Amino acid sequence: MKNLLLLVQGAAMATLLSVVSGVAIADSIRLATTTSTYNSGLLDHLLHSYSQNHDLEVQVIAVGTGKALRMAENGDVDLVMTHAPGAEAVFLKQGFGIEPRGVMYNDFILVGPESDPANVHSTHTVTEGLQRIAQFNSKFISRGDDSGTHKKELQLWQHLGASPAFSGYLESGRGMGHSLQMASELGAYTMTDRGTWLALKQKLDLKLVLESDPRLLNPYQVMLVNPTRHSHVKVDDARVFAQWLVHPEGQTAIANFRINGEALFVPSAESPDL
Amino acid sequence: MNELWHTFSAAIAQLASGDPTLWGIVGVSFSVSASALVIALLPALSVGFVLAYFRFPGRWAVISLLNSLLAVPTVVVGLVLYMLLSRAGPLGDLNLLFTRPAMIIGQILLCFPLLVAMSLSAFQAADHRVLETAKTLGASPWQAFVTLLFEVRFALLAAVVTAFGRIIAEVGSAMMVGGNILHHTRNITTAIALETGKGEFVQGVALGIVLLTLALVLNVSLGWMQSHSRVLRHGT
Numbered sequence: 337m338k339n340l341l342l343l344v345q346g347a348a349m350a351t352l353l354s355v356v357s358g359v360a361i362a363d364s365i366r367l368a369t370t371t372s373t374y375n376s377g378l379l380d381h382l383l384h385s386y387s388q389n390h391d392l393e394v395q396v397i398a399v400g401t402g403k404a405l406r407m408a409e410n411g412d413v414d415l416v417m418t419h420a421p422g423a424e425a426v427f428l429k430q431g432f433g434i435e436p437r438g439v440m441y442n443d444f445i446l447v448g449p450e451s452d453p454a455n456v457h458s459t460h461t462v463t464e465g466l467q468r469i470a471q472f473n474s475k476f477i478s479r480g481d482d483s484g485t486h487k488k489e490l491q492l493w494q495h496l497g498a499s500p501a502f503s504g505y506l507e508s509g510r511g512m513g514h515s516l517q518m519a520s521e522l523g524a525y526t527m528t529d530r531g532t533w534l535a536l537k538q539k540l541d542l543k544l545v546l547e548s549d550p551r552l553l554n555p556y557q558v559m560l561v562n563p564t565r566h567s568h569v570k571v572d573d574a575r576v577f578a579q580w581l582v583h584p585e586g587q588t589a590i591a592n593f594r595i596n597g598e599a600l601f602v603p604s605a606e607s608p609d610l
Numbered sequence: 611m612n613e614l615w616h617t618f619s620a621a622i623a624q625l626a627s628g629d630p631t632l633w634g635i636v637g638v639s640f641s642v643s644a645s646a647l648v649i650a651l652l653p654a655l656s657v658g659f660v661l662a663y664f665r666f667p668g669r670w671a672v673i674s675l676l677n678s679l680l681a682v683p684t685v686v687v688g689l690v691l692y693m694l695l696s697r698a699g700p701l702g703d704l705n706l707l708f709t710r711p712a713m714i715i716g717q718i719l720l721c722f723p724l725l726v727a728m729s730l731s732a733f734q735a736a737d738h739r740v741l742e743t744a745k746t747l748g749a750s751p752w753q754a755f756v757t758l759l760f761e762v763r764f765a766l767l768a769a770v771v772t773a774f775g776r777i778i779a780e781v782g783s784a785m786m787v788g789g790n791i792l793h794h795t796r797n798i799t800t801a802i803a804l805e806t807g808k809g810e811f812v813q814g815v816a817l818g819i820v821l822l823t824l825a826l827v828l829n830v831s832l833g834w835m836q837s838h839s840r841v842l843r844h845g846t
Contacts, residue, residue: 411697513807539809
């Protein structure tokens with residue numbers, strides 16, 4: 337019994353150590369990115385393309401933009417890809433990130449129940465649409481998680497000069513996929529990035545009610561964690577991957593990512609400086 | 611109902627097809643939880659033993675503390691561990707955040723109080739004469755301890771099964787300190803959370819079936835062993 341216990345404990349410690357050393361040796365970087373790029377399947381698609389010609393392993397941590405930037409500030413990841421221009425500007429200004437590059441964009445849209453009780457469909461601007469949802473006190477699911485989508489939504493409410501204080505306004509506190517499902521189950525409106533919508537819409541009882549307002553543009557940016565802040569980050573490896581994203585090869589991979597024939601993201605990198 | 615059945619049968623098919631990603635995720639869950647349990651086991655049993663057989667000042671406080679730790683939500687353990695292991699935290703240099711060892715540490719913290727509490731009650735329920743007899747027969751303290759372990763083995767096994775059930779089913783700590791990275795720290799529970807977010811219920815259900823089957827097998831075999839031992843004792 338004694339020997340058995342010692343043996344088992346020894347085995348466990350050996351496993352633990354091998355796991356630790358395995359992680360340390362493997363050539364890998366950590367990318368914190370948003371649930372919208374991950375839940376839509378884009379990241380899987382990109383990493384699959386990337387791994388064809390590269391040995392570098394990219395470990396993806398999918399969280400809201402706010403948390404992703406926070407992880408980068410703390411030096412817990414090597415690079416971030418997010419979609420909140422305001423928060424990204426602050427992040428760069430404070431010296432946490434370097435070498436920002438626009439990678440791609442898509443746009444936000446408003447989706448809601450088939451019946452469209454607030455008749456958002458008849459409006460042309462997102463502010464009008466949100467105003468009607470508030471006026472009719474329709475249910476509206478807000479991400480409520482400090483993600484890029486949430487930041488954008490709050491900006492729009494702020495632009496309306498009103499805090500969204502109507503009783504139909506519900507905060508899910510979850511990712512885009514979960515929030516869309518909640519909206520579908522509750523017959524609520526929500527604001528989503530087009531990518532996640534296209535990836536999930538067949539599973540949802542929702543329809544697109546508003547799109548194509550220039551205010552709804554959703555640009556994604558990649559940034560490296562500043563090595564002068566965190567000397568341990570793998571800035572060189574991170575740069576290799578970031579450059580691939582904005583390189584024609586990565587840009588083509590983004591353009592080729594389609595669900596049911598529809599492109600989810602539009603590559604937007606200007607000529608890559610190599 | 612039709613939809614439900616469709617999802618369920620697709621899940622079974624995915625499990626049966628030996629989908630490597632799916633079984634890889636199952637493997638992460640098992641290796642993390644088994645490692646945590648094995649590492650925590652002996653120290654926890656020792657603490658349980660000490661608490662059961664020795665009287666010292668502060669003993670009552672230690673027991674109360676451990677009992678309160680039983681009720682700590684897994685996300686709180688995850689949050690505290692996250693702050694400790696983050697680069698910005700005191701243990702950041704260990705470079706453990708978003709790795710399996712971080713998940714193992716979280717699960718050790720979760721199962722340790724449970725193992726102590728259950729082993730403590732097992733030891734307290736044991737016949738004190740076992741220990742005295744062993745000592746009288748010239749057993750060293752270690753041998754006496756091992757004898758006692760053997761005497762209460764079924765209660766301890768129940769503790770192990772319960773602890774394993776708690777940590778393999780927890781999602782809060784694993785998600786926070788593991789980061790849900792595919793092939794590395796994505797385990798059954800974090801994968802279910804992710805897949806339902808993507809509207810992919812099939813994989814979620816498949817993984818759920820694995821967890822349920824595991825719980826069933828563990829508990830049925832435990833029950834069988836316990837009843838089996840009773841039959842043996844009555845027989846002699």
